[in-house]
Every structure is written in C-alpha cells, then in structure tokens.
Amino acid sequence: MAKKESASSMSGVKVRKSTGYKIFIVANTLIMLGVVFFTLYPFIYLVAQSFSSERAIYAGEVSFYPVEFTTKTYEVILSKPDFFIYYKNTIVYAVLGTLISLFGSAILAYPLSKQRLVLNKFFTPFVVFTMFFAGGMIPSYVLIAQALHMRDTLWAIIIPGAISTYNVLIMKSFFAGLPGELEEAASIDGMNAYGIFAKIIIPLSKPVLASMFLFYIVGIWNNWWGPFLYLDTKSKWPVALYLRQIIMGATGTQEIGVASEEASQIAANVRSCCMVLTAAPIICVYPFVQKYFVQGMMIGSVKG
Structure with missing residues (x-):
C-alpha cells in the first residue's frame, strides 16, 4: 500500500516553475513574436500595397491591409498572354534545373563524404x-556564349550555377553522418x-534533399541576371526577368497594355505586384517541404 501511495504521489507531483524560468x-515568447513580426511585415506590406490605390500609396496610408482596394495592376499584368509563357519558361527552368542540381550535388557530395576513398583530401580543397x-x-x-555555344538556350540558365559548393558541403556532412554499417551490410549482400x-543513401537523405530542393528552386526561380545576359529571344525569358523589365521601365506602360489614364496607378504599385507574383509560388511550395527542410538543416549543421 505504501509503495502504491508513493508511486501515485510521484506521478501526481507537478514541477514548480521558478520565477526566473x-x-x-x-x-523568449515576446522576442520570437517580434522576430516573426519583422520577418512577415515586409511581405504583408507588399501584398497590401499591391491591392491599394495610387492615392493611398502616395499618401502613406497603407500598412497592414489594402486601402481603397483595387486589382488594376494585376489585371493589366495577367491580361498579357506572354506573361503565362514566361511563367511556363520559369517552371521548366526551375524543375529541370533543380533536378540537375540535386543530382550533380549528390553525386559530388557522396564520394567526398567517404574519407577512405583515394584522393578524397586532394579533391575536397578544390571544391x-x-x-x-x-x-x-x-x-x-x-x-x-563562345566556347560552349549555349547563348540563347535554356542550358545557359541551368548549367553555369547547377552545383552550389555550400549545398555540396551540407550534403557531404549529412552523408558522413549516415551509419556506415548499412553500406557494409549491403556490400556484403x-x-x-x-x-x-x-537504394540506400538517397531514400535516407530525404531531409537534406528537400532542403537542397528548396534552395535550388528558389535560386533558379528568382534568377534574372543569367537570362538577362544569355537570352536574346524574348519568348524564352523567365517571369523574373519580364517583371524586372517592367519594374525598371525597360518595357513601357503602353507595351504591357496600359491605357494612359491607368499609367499612374500601375506605376504606383507595379513593384509590389511583381514581387508578390514572383514570391507566391515559392511560398506555396514551402509548407510541403518545411518538415524535411528543418530536419535536414539541423542534421547537416551539427554533424560533419
């Protein structure tokens, strides 16, 4: 009976939290809320500004929500058939480029993670x-443009930055932390x-692969400098370059189908609309890889 009472008393004990704790x-909660606020506010402001009127924007009345709601700029940008061609190009570049980058990074990082391989210490410093x-x-x-003759092709966008050394080192650390016994057992079989x-390493590497997938696809999706240098044909542009040209004024308002009376509204919030249109697809993808992203980054940063 005494044992039962002691056990029940132990199970019912509540740890008292000190004042300092x-x-x-x-x-800690206030600090994290502050970090979340300062992280999200710029994007919230951009979204609110993109749906606000010209008068409200120039008057500084926009903060967390749209003022004098309007979708005129979105309608103008999305009404152009070429816009969806640019989006299709971006999807092709992002998907194909990400697959090539993941494959190339993985096959480079895996042998570098094996200290027993010949010339491992010789090649790692070069990487x-x-x-x-x-x-x-x-x-x-x-x-x-001249040696590889890739100018005005999609390969000029995908190949030059296909492998990131930083990402390779993260994958190398992850691979090095996997149990070597699994490979030995498979080799014996x-x-x-x-x-x-x-069949063994890749299935076990979903967290780090998801992290690298997010890194690579964001980089390719937002890339406008490479296409700006190497693409001569406008129909091959990605959406980031097209929206950048709108922002910088390289394409006039008449070219994107804006009437003269609407030009001032477009000029007021075109930057916000373009940024929202560029970032929205990536934001939609992130929740699906968030779990693997956090896990992969933590493992890759601790082990190695």
Whole structure:
C-alpha cells in the first residue's frame, strides 16, 4: 500500500516553475513574436500595397491591409498572354534545373563524404576553393556564349550555377553522418556502389534533399541576371526577368497594355505586384517541404 501511495504521489507531483524560468518564457515568447513580426511585415506590406490605390500609396496610408482596394495592376499584368509563357519558361527552368542540381550535388557530395576513398583530401580543397574564387563575369560570359555555344538556350540558365559548393558541403556532412554499417551490410549482400547510393543513401537523405530542393528552386526561380545576359529571344525569358523589365521601365506602360489614364496607378504599385507574383509560388511550395527542410538543416549543421 505504501509503495502504491508513493508511486501515485510521484506521478501526481507537478514541477514548480521558478520565477526566473517564467520570466525567461515570457521574454523568449515576446522576442520570437517580434522576430516573426519583422520577418512577415515586409511581405504583408507588399501584398497590401499591391491591392491599394495610387492615392493611398502616395499618401502613406497603407500598412497592414489594402486601402481603397483595387486589382488594376494585376489585371493589366495577367491580361498579357506572354506573361503565362514566361511563367511556363520559369517552371521548366526551375524543375529541370533543380533536378540537375540535386543530382550533380549528390553525386559530388557522396564520394567526398567517404574519407577512405583515394584522393578524397586532394579533391575536397578544390571544391571548397570554388566557393571563394570565381573567374568573373567576362570569362564566364565568354565560356558560356563562345566556347560552349549555349547563348540563347535554356542550358545557359541551368548549367553555369547547377552545383552550389555550400549545398555540396551540407550534403557531404549529412552523408558522413549516415551509419556506415548499412553500406557494409549491403556490400556484403552483393550490392555495388551505385546500388548502395540509389537504394540506400538517397531514400535516407530525404531531409537534406528537400532542403537542397528548396534552395535550388528558389535560386533558379528568382534568377534574372543569367537570362538577362544569355537570352536574346524574348519568348524564352523567365517571369523574373519580364517583371524586372517592367519594374525598371525597360518595357513601357503602353507595351504591357496600359491605357494612359491607368499609367499612374500601375506605376504606383507595379513593384509590389511583381514581387508578390514572383514570391507566391515559392511560398506555396514551402509548407510541403518545411518538415524535411528543418530536419535536414539541423542534421547537416551539427554533424560533419
């Protein structure tokens, strides 16, 4: 009976939180709410401004919600048939480029994570070297446009930045943290190195692959500099370059189908509309990879 009473008393005991701990919880909550606010506010402001009237924007009345709601700028931009061609181009570049980048980064990071391989310590410094030193814009342009003849092709957008050294190092750390016993067991069963990589390593690497997927697809989706340099045909532009040209005034309001009386409204919030149209698809993708993204980044940063 005494044992039962002691057990029940132990199970019913509530740990008393000290005053210092309560203060820490309150302060930590306030700080995190502040971080969330300052992180989300710029985007909330852009969305609100993109749906606000010209008068409200110039009067500084827009903050958290649209003032004098209007969708005129969105209607003008989305009414152009070419806009969806640019979006289609962006999707093709982003999907194909991300797959190539993931494949290239994985097959480079995996052997670098194996210390037993010959010349591992010889090649790793060369990979890290590329993170800090590059040939520069002019040599890169000559290489892509003249030596490789990729100018005005999608490969000029995808190939030059296909592999990020930073992402390779993260994947290398993740691969190095996987149990070596799994590979040894598979090798004893007769599986070769390619089978081990495809059937064991890749399925176990979903967190880091999801993280790299997000990094690569965001980079390609927002890339306008590469297309600006290498694409001559306007029908091959990605949407980021098209919206950038609108923002910078390279395409006039008459060219995008704006009547003279609507030009001032377009000029007032075209930047906000373009940023929302560019960021919205990536924001929609992020919730699906958030779990793997956090897990992959934590493992990749701790182990290695």
